[in-house]
Amino acid sequence: MIARSRLARLVDSRAELALVRSRFNFMTVVMLLVIGALALRLALLQLDDHEQYVARADDNRVSLRALAPNRGLILDRQGRVLAENRPAYRLVIVPERTADLDTTLARVADLVAVSADERERFQLQKQRSRPFESITLKSNLTEEQVARLAIHRHRIEGIDIEPYLTRHYPHGELFAHLVGYVGRLDTRDRERLEADRYRATTHVGKTGIERQYEGRLHGHAGFERVETNASGRVLRVLERTDPRPGEDLRLNIDLDVQRAAYEALAEFAGAVVVLHVQTGEVLALVSKPGFDPNLFVHGIGHGAYNDLLTDFHQPLFNRVLAGGYEPGSTVKPFIALAGLQTGEISPETTVFSGGTFRLPNHRRVYRDWKDGGHGRVDLELALAESVNVYFYRLAVDLGIDRISRELALFGFGRATGLDLPGEISGILPTRSWKRATFGQPWFPGETVITGIGQGFTVVTPIQLAHATAALAGRGQTAPPALVDRREPVQMVRHDEAWWQAIHEGLEAVVHGARGTARAIGPELLVNMAGKTGTAQVFTRPEELEGFEEREQEDLPEFLRNHALFTGFAPADEPRLVVTVVAEHGGGGASVAAPIAASVLNAALEAGL
Incomplete structure (x- = not known):
């Protein structure tokens, strides 16, 4: 019994050992297969996918x-x-x-x-x-x-x-x-x-x-x-x-001329533009008052920015590009050109100014700026003395349609394309514009005051300067530019005799015995041709219609007219244009013209 028992245990031990060995062999095979699979995968990673995983590692470690x-x-x-x-x-x-x-x-x-x-x-x-x-x-x-x-x-x-x-x-x-x-x-x-x-x-x-x-x-x-x-x-x-x-x-800008223009405006807010007639180069472009741009570089504080926004004189406002003003009498040369080209007038045409003008069958009186008028004047005297009655009558004879067409030729009513952001187009009134804007027809009285630059017409200083450059160049000038030069363009084609007549009239404004800007003549280094003007700030009673300068000293400063002057020099061979707007200056002849003379002299002294 004992022997059998030992034999049975021996058989069981051998069976268990065989089972263990078979299991061990199975596990060994499985492990070898797993290791082989891992080795194969590692080989694939090292060989086939090497570049991809190196790139991923670099992306995690290296950056741009x-x-x-x-x-x-x-x-x-x-x-x-x-x-x-x-x-x-x-x-x-x-x-x-x-x-x-x-x-x-x-x-x-x-x-x-x-x-x-x-x-x-x-x-x-x-x-x-x-x-x-x-x-x-x-x-x-x-x-x-x-x-x-x-x-x-x-x-x-x-x-x-x-x-x-x-x-x-x-x-x-x-x-x-x-x-x-x-x-x-x-x-x-x-x-x-x-x-x-x-x-x-x-x-x-x-x-x-x-x-x-x-x-x-x-x-x-x-x-x-x-x-x-x-x-x-x-x-x-x-x-x-x-x-x-x-x-x-x-830039085309000259530092000395820019400074002279800024200082010449003195206490007035306003704008000054100096252009080269042939090249369109902008030699000075001043909008006053200004502000310190260094405040904005690192971020201006809320308080300081609010002070600029609420300043009565609006220092952040660029008057040259976005300031809209009535052109006043500075528009008269362009009205005169329309009259010459259409045959409504000749240089010898005369009109008697008794100080007032009325439309037929109308009660409203349109007045000249000079009490009692200017007497009988031809075109040269009408420009030199800025005779309102002459241009009232001419505007009526032309009609608003022909006036608008002529002004459009000189760029009124559209942006000049100056290489600065923020330029507005101004307003060139027409029948269709008024109906679209106000839903009303065009009235004859509106044509009358358009002839002296009042009413709906709005220009910017850069527009007026560009138009003056075209006038100085006898229809040809280059678009204004602050960087580089642009090719001259023949904007307007008129008879040479008409250009000459306008130039002579504008030269008489400055150097004629009765010119409105004759006071600046002796101060100039060269002869200049130009035109004074005023822009209304508020609508005045009918009895003061057309009064450009008188009564201004009796008004509060903020209600006084804006003073304008635009001109070119030398008068016989135009090279430079100077345009000035002095806000609330009162009179173009007494305020804007002397500023223009100072700026022109500075430009000439700078060799421009």
């Missing part, structure tokens, strides 16, 4: 970082700087390097003034940045602020002072409306600009030349391929392509 280009300079025609990139310093904070950010901010505020707007921008930027990234708290530090922060830097965690280039406008408000300014990129800017060119850019042109020529001034971004850790911190630079700086832009 954009480099901002230096913005191009803006220069005047002589190469003098109007907008530059000036070295400056900014205070930055790295959040991860400070244990208590609020304490750091408080200590900084004890050393330099930090405005509420700067704090707000800092907090917004902090939300969009990583903890190890520098965040600007205050830009454009003064030398005193830099020194103060440097002395106390050791006891304030997380701060640093970084050098950078900032846009600077050395002439301040003198070129505010012309050059414009740059400001921080916003959502609307990003929508209209090429994303690749602006990845590292913080500022973009907002107004003026800075906006108009953004594409040429900005340049092209460079890049760096950098190795980063898992948090995105840069470990080293692997490759670098330098940015390509923006183009330096040379």
